[in-house]
Amino acid sequence: MTATTATLQTLHVDDVHHVVPTVQGDLTLLHGASFTIAAGETAAIMGRSGSGKTTLLSIVGLMLRATRGEVVIAGQPTSRLSDAERARLRNQTLGFVFQGYSLVPHLTAAENVALPLSYGPAVSSAERRAAAQLLEMVGLGHAARRYPRHLSGGEQQRVAIARALVRSPGLLLADEPTGALDVATGEAVLDLLLDVARARGTSVLVVTHDEAVAARTGRRLLIVEGRLSEDQAACAP
Amino acid sequence: MRALTRTCASVLQDLRAQPLRAIVTVVAMLVGVLAVVAVTVAGAVTEGLVIAKSEQEVARETTYSVDLTARGGNSDADAFWDALSARIPTDHVGLAMLESRTIWPEPAAGLDAGTPVTVWVVQGDYRAIRRLPLLDGAWPNAGTSRPPVAAANLAAARLLDDSFTFRERTQGVLAVTGTVADGEPAPNLYIDWDVAHLMFPSPVQRESIRVLVRVDHADPTPVRRAAEAAATSTGWTVQAVERHDQIAGIRDELQLVRTAFLICGGIALLVAALGIVNIGLSTIGQRSRELSIRRAVGARRLDLLLLVLGNALAQAVLAAGAAVAIAWVAVAVVVPRAVPPESALDAPTLPWTTVAVALLAAGSTAVIGSLLPAIRAARIDIAAVLRD
Ligand SMILES: Nc1ncnc2c1ncn2[C@@H]1O[C@H](COP(=O)(O)OP(=O)(O)OP(=O)(O)O)[C@@H](O)[C@H]1O
Numbered sequence: 001m002t003a004t005t006a007t008l009q010t011l012h013v014d015d016v017h018h019v020v021p022t023v024q025g026d027l028t029l030l031h032g033a034s035f036t037i038a039a040g041e042t043a044a045i046m047g048r049s050g051s052g053k054t055t056l057l058s059i060v061g062l063m064l065r066a067t068r069g070e071v072v073i074a075g076q077p078t079s080r081l082s083d084a085e086r087a088r089l090r091n092q093t094l095g096f097v098f099q100g101y102s103l104v105p106h107l108t109a110a111e112n113v114a115l116p117l118s119y120g121p122a123v124s125s126a127e128r129r130a131a132a133q134l135l136e137m138v139g140l141g142h143a144a145r146r147y148p149r150h151l152s153g154g155e156q157q158r159v160a161i162a163r164a165l166v167r168s169p170g171l172l173l174a175d176e177p178t179g180a181l182d183v184a185t186g187e188a189v190l191d192l193l194l195d196v197a198r199a200r201g202t203s204v205l206v207v208t209h210d211e212a213v214a215a216r217t218g219r220r221l222l223i224v225e226g227r228l229s230e231d232q233a234a235c236a237p
Numbered sequence: 238m239r240a241l242t243r244t245c246a247s248v249l250q251d252l253r254a255q256p257l258r259a260i261v262t263v264v265a266m267l268v269g270v271l272a273v274v275a276v277t278v279a280g281a282v283t284e285g286l287v288i289a290k291s292e293q294e295v296a297r298e299t300t301y302s303v304d305l306t307a308r309g310g311n312s313d314a315d316a317f318w319d320a321l322s323a324r325i326p327t328d329h330v331g332l333a334m335l336e337s338r339t340i341w342p343e344p345a346a347g348l349d350a351g352t353p354v355t356v357w358v359v360q361g362d363y364r365a366i367r368r369l370p371l372l373d374g375a376w377p378n379a380g381t382s383r384p385p386v387a388a389a390n391l392a393a394a395r396l397l398d399d400s401f402t403f404r405e406r407t408q409g410v411l412a413v414t415g416t417v418a419d420g421e422p423a424p425n426l427y428i429d430w431d432v433a434h435l436m437f438p439s440p441v442q443r444e445s446i447r448v449l450v451r452v453d454h455a456d457p458t459p460v461r462r463a464a465e466a467a468a469t470s471t472g473w474t475v476q477a478v479e480r481h482d483q484i485a486g487i488r489d490e491l492q493l494v495r496t497a498f499l500i501c502g503g504i505a506l507l508v509a510a511l512g513i514v515n516i517g518l519s520t521i522g523q524r525s526r527e528l529s530i531r532r533a534v535g536a537r538r539l540d541l542l543l544l545v546l547g548n549a550l551a552q553a554v555l556a557a558g559a560a561v562a563i564a565w566v567a568v569a570v571v572v573p574r575a576v577p578p579e580s581a582l583d584a585p586t587l588p589w590t591t592v593a594v595a596l597l598a599a600g601s602t603a604v605i606g607s608l609l610p611a612i613r614a615a616r617i618d619i620a621a622v623l624r625d
């Protein structure tokens with residue numbers, strides 16, 4: 001982990017704190033998280049329920065503003081960006097896979113995959129074709145015109161993976177992507193996610209409870225009550 | 238431009254999201270828009286009909302009557318007419334001098350003896366003053382044909398043969414060459430001033446005459462000046478120059494009624510808008526997850542605002558289209574049946590402003606009704622997508 005030149009960094013998180021007001025007073029959810037993800041790297045964030053994993057991922061995914069600290073994505077500091085600029089970064093450089101039910105119910109599988117193309121810069125016809133090919137790549141070319149309610153949970157997650165990749169982002173963020181699936185389906189979906197990401201050189205940051213999931217990533221980060229640390233023990237070469 | 242096509246595309250996709258709600262919203266808008274459209278169309282059509290009727294029975298807009306009395310014993314109406322014609326403002330649109338006589342057609346024509354018929358002796362272009370549509374035949378001209386010709390109104394046409402004998406002080410023959418709709422129930426005949434001497438060989442000494450002048454503005458001063466100048470040189474005295482037509486009063490009255498109806502229409506629109514706010518807010522509530530997904534994959538706040546507003550505007554266009562269609566059917570099918578055919582009034586057409594009114598009413602309802610939901614959509618919490 002010595003190659004940390006800006007161009008190779010897909011993500012750099014620097015001393016991120018997050019504090020929320022509650023009726024009992026301010027509650028600190030994150031206490032100065034710092035880490036870097038290099039281009040093409042895959043990493044898992046592990047931790048017990050309520051430890052702050054989703055909060056951290058929301059901040060990294062530019063869906064939530066940290067109360068302090070900086071998130072640098074593709075070399076660009078994001079804490080001072082406007083809503084529209086953050087939306088553009090989410091659209092262009094980030095891809096998201098959520099736990100479940102993340103497809104728009106009244107759009108077909110193909111329309112869901114193409115959803116990010118309706119925002120951000122103009123789309124070439126080549127990109128449109130690539131969107132169709134992505135659905136083939138996740139093994140759902142035959143289901144392009146089906147609505148989410150006619151897809152199984154595993155199929156829905158595969159559509160979500162295709163959607164996450166449609167703008168060819170540098171970093172894929174996933175929060176419990178297999179959490180709603182049975183073990184075998186979950187494994188298949190995770191294999192797919194990591195395989196396509198590796199094939200395209202996309203970095204992956206995946207939040208998980210699951211040791212088996214974490215074992216497949218190149219690196220583990222552990223979060224305990226809002227404090228993030230590199231999980232050295234598990235980081236066997 | 239791209240933003241527009243994109244918004245249109247996602248609006249079309251969006252109608253799929255909740256088709257039933259979309260229909261309910263369109264119907265709610267339609268009710269409100271229809272109320273406003275009905276008021277405008279009914280107002281315009283009624284105004285058209287009532288004004289046409291008044292133009293037929295009295296005079297067209299901005300017509301002035303000039304009443305004159307003879308100063309000496311030998312005042313000559315024709316001399317006054319010639320003098321006035323030369324002096325009348327060049328912007329006048331109609332000028333006529335009228336005199337009425339009564340005749341008694343012979344019983345041979347199938348009448349009760351002694352049914353009087355009024356003969357209007359007309360100098361100038363009377364039909365530029367009154368709306369007197371010809372139902373058939375021709376308006377009598379100044380030709381010297383014998384017997385002299387007349388146009389009959391409907392009541393007279395029903396009474397008289399095409400050619401008949403009448404008694405005045407002497408006896409004569411008159412040919413009816415046209416039927417004119419003048420809106421009056423009593424029998425009337427119209428003949429040209431210059432043929433009157435063929436019909437009435439001994440003209441009466443005139444003590445007063447009336448001239449009607451129609452101008453294209455509401456200022457009687459030029460008319461008064463011309464009349465006074467013409468009168469002075471020809472032995473007449475101008476008694477009065479007065480507004481003759483009743484159009485302005487009719488407009489005022491109709492405006493009052495229309496304002497009252499428009500307020501009712503506006504209330505209907507407001508109720509529709511409140512209904513749309515209600516439907517819109519609950520829709521946003523149900524679609525919050527979808528909206529945060531859209532935000533996560535790159536939608537700006539503005540994109541969601543436009544999505545919700547665009548949706549409402551698309552529904553507004555549907556509602557406005559339906560309202561115009563219904564109004565068109567009403568005007569094309571229903572109204573002509575209400576216009577008596579013998580009135581010979583043109584069947585009213587749908588005023589083009591209806592389309593503008595419908596679009597404006599529907600559009601403003603849509604914007605008012607969907608602004609709050611749109612703002613709520615734009616403020617949706619993105620991170621909520623991760624917490625379900
Ligand atoms: N806006 C907020 N206000 C108050 N508390 C919050 C807020 N957001 C999160 N929390 C709390 O912060 C803690 C961390 O939440 P977070 O969702 O990040 O946990 P997590 O590690 O993802 O848990 P899980 O594995 O169950 O998904 C939780 O106790 C949660 O209740």
Ligand SMILES: [Mg+2]
Pocket residue numbers: 053054055175
């Ligand atoms: Mg979580």
